[in-house]
Amino acid sequence: MEAEMVLDILGSETRRRILRLLSIRRKCYLTEISKMLEISQKALIRHLEILEKRGIISSYYEKEEGPARKYFFLNRGLQLDLRIAPGSYVVLTREVVESPKSELELELTECRRLDPEERMKKLKSLRKKLEEKLEEINRERDSILDLLSKIDREMRDAEREEIMKKLRELGIERKSIVFRRID
Numbered sequence: 001m002e003a004e005m006v007l008d009i010l011g012s013e014t015r016r017r018i019l020r021l022l023s024i025r026r027k028c029y030l031t032e033i034s035k036m037l038e039i040s041q042k043a044l045i046r047h048l049e050i051l052e053k054r055g056i057i058s059s060y061y062e063k064e065e066g067p068a069r070k071y072f073f074l075n076r077g078l079q080l081d082l083r084i085a086p087g088s089y090v091v092l093t094r095e096v097v098e099s100p101k102s103e104l105e106l107e108l109t110e111c112r113r114l115d116p117e118e119r120m121k122k123l124k125s126l127r128k129k130l131e132e133k134l135e136e137i138n139r140e141r142d143s144i145l146d147l148l149s150k151i152d153r154e155m156r157d158a159e160r161e162e163i164m165k166k167l168r169e170l171g172i173e174r175k176s177i178v179f180r181r182i183d
Contacts, residue, residue: 003091006080009054014039015047022057022074029069048072081141088149104129 009015017037022028030048034041051057058075061068077096083089104126111122
């Protein structure tokens with residue numbers, strides 16, 4: 001999914017609240033969402049349709065007691081990386097896929113068998129390991145985003161130089177040209 005589309009979707013506080021709820025509750029029906037978020041069903045339907053049309057949520061009907069209810073659920077995970085800094089504007093999206101169980105995840109599973117005090121120690125240790133790993137990943141990510149920004153600047157410079165070269169070949173002076181393109 002394109003980054004601009006994700007930003008547009010997330011630009012609505014109501015849609016962010018819906019996504020947050022569905023990420024926690026797994027599935028909800030219309031009346032349930034309406035009550036929990038205190039939003040009219042009419043307004044809610046419009047937002048749910050947008051999210052469903054964009055492929056972020058899906059729905060299905062389930063009949064329990066009484067009439068069938070339409071349930072909504074997240075059907076995929078998305079990650080948005082946004083970096084705005086002097087000389088750097090990078091927006092990336094990616095689909096989040098479930099990864100195979102890591103060694104740390106297996107350790108977490110084993111923690112459930114420990115007594116509460118030992119479990120707490122082990123969980124704190126696992127948390128510290130994960131925070132360190134995440135910090136390392138973030139440093140690498142920042143480095144990559146910096147390189148992407150530099151590449152974008154180089155591409156703009158090369159494009160500008162190419163235009164100037166063609167203009168010189170046509171005998172047009174630089175003084176009369178103003179560049180205003182902003183990506």
